[in-house]
């Protein structure tokens with residue numbers, strides 16, 4: 001583990017190619033149960049450039065009327081989310097938290113998608129880390145301090161890399177500036193999948 005900042009840990013190549021392929025197969029099953037949807041910004045309704053789904057007892061969703069929130073069912077189908085894949089649970093263990101994750105947000109970035117700088121702060125259990133898994137094309141991941149507008153640094157995340165956002169960096173600003181299309185052969189289509197495992201309620 002490489003410490004990028006206090007509590008912000010980076011483990012390149014956590015998943016080998018075989019594990020990445022197995023995880024993608026699990027995600028294809030999960031997406032059949034709970035299809036990708038396009039979240040919308042609170043108030044404005046502006047669509048995100050990523051499409052997403054979730055695994056687990058809770059999923060993160062957002063729309064113009066009810067804003068950012070966790071809920072037990074898919075916002076379009078009303079059905080429960082698929083279970084969190086075992087391989088993703090293995091990644092969660094590196095975070096060292098004593099209770100299991102409740103949500104695994106699955107973001108799909110096409111070649112042009114990005115994610116603006118933000119904090120993950122919709123969880124009550126802020127002592128639990130957020131554990132992130134990257135699959136497919138590489139991206140430029142940016143992180144800063146816990147205050148908006150502070151200095152930031154960037155790293156390139158590759159398929160199979162793990163990032164643990166915890167401790168003093170749990171509320172750090174972070175985002176994805178760009179995808180590098182064609183840098184991985186893992187997915188049939190260009191793009192990147194990011195999984196973030198989250199504990200929502202205090203155990």
Ligand code: SIN
Pocket residue numbers: 107115132141174175176194196
């Ligand atoms: C997120 O912050 O939800 C996603 C981060 C990433 O795609 O690496």
Ligand code: MN
Pocket residue numbers: 118119120174
């Ligand atoms: Mn985030």
